[in-house]
Amino acid sequence: MKRRPLIAGNWKMHLDSVKARQLAQDLIPAAAARAGNCDVMIAPSPTLLPVVSEEVKDSVIILGAQNVCWATQGAFTGETSPAMLLELGCRMAIIGHSERRHIFAEDDRLINKRLSGALEHGLIPILCLGETLESRQQDQTFKVLEGQLRSALINISIKNPAKLIIAYEPVWAIGTGQTATTEQAQEVHVFLRQLIGDIFDKTIASGIRILYGGSVKPETMAALMSREDIDGVLVGGAALDAESFSKIINYS
Numbered sequence: 001m002k003r004r005p006l007i008a009g010n011w012k013m014h015l016d017s018v019k020a021r022q023l024a025q026d027l028i029p030a031a032a033a034r035a036g037n038c039d040v041m042i043a044p045s046p047t048l049l050p051v052v053s054e055e056v057k058d059s060v061i062i063l064g065a066q067n068v069c070w071a072t073q074g075a076f077t078g079e080t081s082p083a084m085l086l087e088l089g090c091r092m093a094i095i096g097h098s099e100r101r102h103i104f105a106e107d108d109r110l111i112n113k114r115l116s117g118a119l120e121h122g123l124i125p126i127l128c129l130g131e132t133l134e135s136r137q138q139d140q141t142f143k144v145l146e147g148q149l150r151s152a153l154i155n156i157s158i159k160n161p162a163k164l165i166i167a168y169e170p171v172w173a174i175g176t177g178q179t180a181t182t183e184q185a186q187e188v189h190v191f192l193r194q195l196i197g198d199i200f201d202k203t204i205a206s207g208i209r210i211l212y213g214g215s216v217k218p219e220t221m222a223a224l225m226s227r228e229d230i231d232g233v234l235v236g237g238a239a240l241d242a243e244s245f246s247k248i249i250n251y252s
């Protein structure tokens, strides 16, 4: 199955409303130029969503959130509900990012609840998975990833592969300047796709988009995207600069 690439920018806890508005505006032409063959998503921090939403509402850019709660509303201090995100025009939500897992101790059970809540409310989750350097050095990569994927998908059913996105983000490659080699990424993506086939079925596995994230730069894009099972990227640092993210969007 031909999968439509997704180029996603995770803005993390950066920018202010003036800079966010400007960056969103600057990305519109690049995204429009690629609208025929790939999707572009940006995920600003929650306080920046209203201004960015306003900026991109008539463009092809998809708005995403960096996390999401499962409940519609209630006593969940510090959280944002799917309904709140949908009201602002978000269509996707990053879930289980390694910074959530490692700095904020979000565990598999919580990630599973977030994922299930997002799906129930019609937000497309971008489920992030990734092994630490230690796990890789101890040859535990596939075991760790399998554990993360299986627990995130407990009691989840998917009928349409477009409703869920996976992002493989090796922890050792995030913000380090050390991109995984295309062989390392491809090998993991194939493994994850097989596992998805096992958990759901072959149609879901062949249609689901699996992104790579971790020090993606304009220079590393073409090689990554040339690999059969890499269906796009989730970019941190390089997504904060209009010129570099536009180059990433314009990869050939």
Ligand code: 13P
Pocket: 010, 097, 169, 173, 174, 175, 176, 177, 213, 214, 215, 216, 234, 235, 236, 237, 238
């Ligand atoms: P960097 O591109 O800065 O390594 O960040 C990757 C990431 O965490 C995207 O979610």
